[in-house]
Amino acid sequence: MDDTFNVESAPGAPFVAERRPEPCAMVIFGGTGDLARRKLIPGLYNLAKDGLLPAACRIVGLGRSVDDAPAFRALLKESTEKFSRTNVDPATWDELAARISYVKGDLDDPATYNGLRKELQRLDGEGTGGNRLYYFSVPPSSFPVILGRLREFGLIYADEANGGPWSRIMIEKPFGRDLESAKALNKMARSFLDESQIFRIDHYLGKETVQNILVFRFGNAIFEPIWNRKYIDNVQITAAEQIGVEGRGKFYDETGALRDVVQNHLLEMLALVAMEPPVSFKSDDQRDERVQVFRSLRVMDEHEVRANTVRAQYRGYRAEPNVSPTSRTPTYTALKVSIDNWRWQGVPFYLRAGKKLGKRSTEIAITFQSVPLCLFGHDEVCQRLEPNVLLLRIQPDEGIALKLICKTPGEDIYVSTVTMDFSYQRAFDRPQQEAYERLFVDCMRGDASLFARADGVEHAWRFIDPIQKTWDRTDDPITEYEPGTAGPKEGDELILRDRRMWRPLT
Ligand code: BG6
Numbered sequence: 001m002d003d004t005f006n007v008e009s010a011p012g013a014p015f016v017a018e019r020r021p022e023p024c025a026m027v028i029f030g031g032t033g034d035l036a037r038r039k040l041i042p043g044l045y046n047l048a049k050d051g052l053l054p055a056a057c058r059i060v061g062l063g064r065s066v067d068d069a070p071a072f073r074a075l076l077k078e079s080t081e082k083f084s085r086t087n088v089d090p091a092t093w094d095e096l097a098a099r100i101s102y103v104k105g106d107l108d109d110p111a112t113y114n115g116l117r118k119e120l121q122r123l124d125g126e127g128t129g130g131n132r133l134y135y136f137s138v139p140p141s142s143f144p145v146i147l148g149r150l151r152e153f154g155l156i157y158a159d160e161a162n163g164g165p166w167s168r169i170m171i172e173k174p175f176g177r178d179l180e181s182a183k184a185l186n187k188m189a190r191s192f193l194d195e196s197q198i199f200r201i202d203h204y205l206g207k208e209t210v211q212n213i214l215v216f217r218f219g220n221a222i223f224e225p226i227w228n229r230k231y232i233d234n235v236q237i238t239a240a241e242q243i244g245v246e247g248r249g250k251f252y253d254e255t256g257a258l259r260d261v262v263q264n265h266l267l268e269m270l271a272l273v274a275m276e277p278p279v280s281f282k283s284d285d286q287r288d289e290r291v292q293v294f295r296s297l298r299v300m301d302e303h304e305v306r307a308n309t310v311r312a313q314y315r316g317y318r319a320e321p322n323v324s325p326t327s328r329t330p331t332y333t334a335l336k337v338s339i340d341n342w343r344w345q346g347v348p349f350y351l352r353a354g355k356k357l358g359k360r361s362t363e364i365a366i367t368f369q370s371v372p373l374c375l376f377g378h379d380e381v382c383q384r385l386e387p388n389v390l391l392l393r394i395q396p397d398e399g400i401a402l403k404l405i406c407k408t409p410g411e412d413i414y415v416s417t418v419t420m421d422f423s424y425q426r427a428f429d430r431p432q433q434e435a436y437e438r439l440f441v442d443c444m445r446g447d448a449s450l451f452a453r454a455d456g457v458e459h460a461w462r463f464i465d466p467i468q469k470t471w472d473r474t475d476d477p478i479t480e481y482e483p484g485t486a487g488p489k490e491g492d493e494l495i496l497r498d499r500r501m502w503r504p505l506t
Pocket of ligand 1: 241362
């Protein structure tokens with residue numbers, strides 16, 4: 001486990017830094033909300049600290065729970081001190097705070113948009129160039145109202161033709177709660193805006209280690225020839241959390257594990273592992289290939305849903321604040337997924353996600369096929385010949401590990417499994433950005449590679465919908481699991497049936 005890789009970085013400019021983030025006014029709807037306080041403002045703070053925020057970038061919070069800009073800034077300072085990945089340095093905070101203003105008001109009240117228009121006009125004079133980035137940190141039910149008002153007040157432009165100022169929107173997941181609502185949302189957004197103006201966030205795509213999946217696959221020639229059904233036995237994708245619903249009981253109880261993380265985070269990771277090489281690294285070329293994977297997911301009928309999926313709830317979930325005492329919402333799910341295409345036919349992708357599990361671990365384990373014949377003598381040695389596993393650790397302890405078989409030192413042939421391990425932290429002497437930081441900068445430079453596209457979101461729902469609907473129709477009681485464990489035994493049975501095992505979680 002102690003082997004590290006020497007880092008020999010290639011000189012020259014970074015490959016993707018083709019376009020610089022442009023000045024803009026960033027308007028956060030839901031500016032006093034949980035997401036803004038935990039992630040968005042701390043992310044902007046760290047960008048400012050690293051000198052990555054354009055000088056003429058201004059931030060306007062829109063909310064109701066505080067009265068004025070000084071109170072808003074005080075609220076944000078307190079939460080940034082709590083949630084920032086680096087210590088808050090007073091001088092940098094003051095510089096950022098000087099760029100933050102506030103508009104108090106209801107989302108459907110015309111007076112709010114009058115106030116916002118005035119504020120944006122003032123900021124245009126400070127160099128934002130009329131560029132606007134609207135961040136919708138509010139429930140999807142508010143989107144039509146906001147978009148309608150923005151258009152009515154002339155605050156959003158239909159396109160970016162002729163090099164004029166741009167307006168873009170960033171939208172949080174989950175994008176809809178099923179195929180029908182996602183289609184309706186896409187249709188509504190597209191009636192106001194061009195697809196190139198819509199940035200649908202899946203923050204997993206902004207994680208350094210998730211982006212590295214592509215660099216790893218397409219920057220190393222040795223893996224591509226074996227990256228297919230001929231050499232890979234199965235793929236496991238795990239997103240295990242130790243935390244529960246953390247004060248988000250209402251949202252979570254209406255959402256559940258499948259909609260909350262599988263429809264988006266897990267399927268995006270699956271797409272990056274399974275996709276074909278894109279024609280180029282350009283935004284739509286990458287997204288085309290991810291969408292092809294979503295299109296190839298085998299949609300399950302009711303019988304297959306029963307055979308290939310497991311849902312469960314942690315004991316104590318129903319007593320969480322704002323959760324129904326009779327809730328049947330799953331906090332854990334495990335699925336066996338098939339991809340119907342040339343490369344992956346017959347290779348199962350096992351997905352599992354859960355809250356209150358024994359360990360926090362997000363990882364992708366690619367298990368290769370066993371050697372065809374054991375040449376090392378007696379059964380005892382042959383039984384130790386575990387297959388090679390390539391492990392992409394997304395978090396924590398981000399890195400890549402490869403399990404290999406080697407000879408145990410000594411006169412006789414005995415074998416052991418050893419691990420070659422690359423750790424980001426040990427290899428690179430630099431802190432990793434939070435996903436939101438990367439996504440803000442990409443949106444400011446108009447690069448949508450790491451955002452979900454309308455067709456991808458709809459294809460993902462097309463796969464998820466029959467599972468959720470079958471679950472919703474069943475009257476069977478939901479299985480419970482103990483907090484702090486690896487989940488319910490049904491989750492283990494799902495994979496054991498195929499004579500395989502999950503990677504340990506406790
Ligand atoms: C969010 C989900 O999208 O992702 C949360 O809504 C989940 O329920 C979170 O906890 C996990 O993100 P991360 O970055 O902590 O792995």
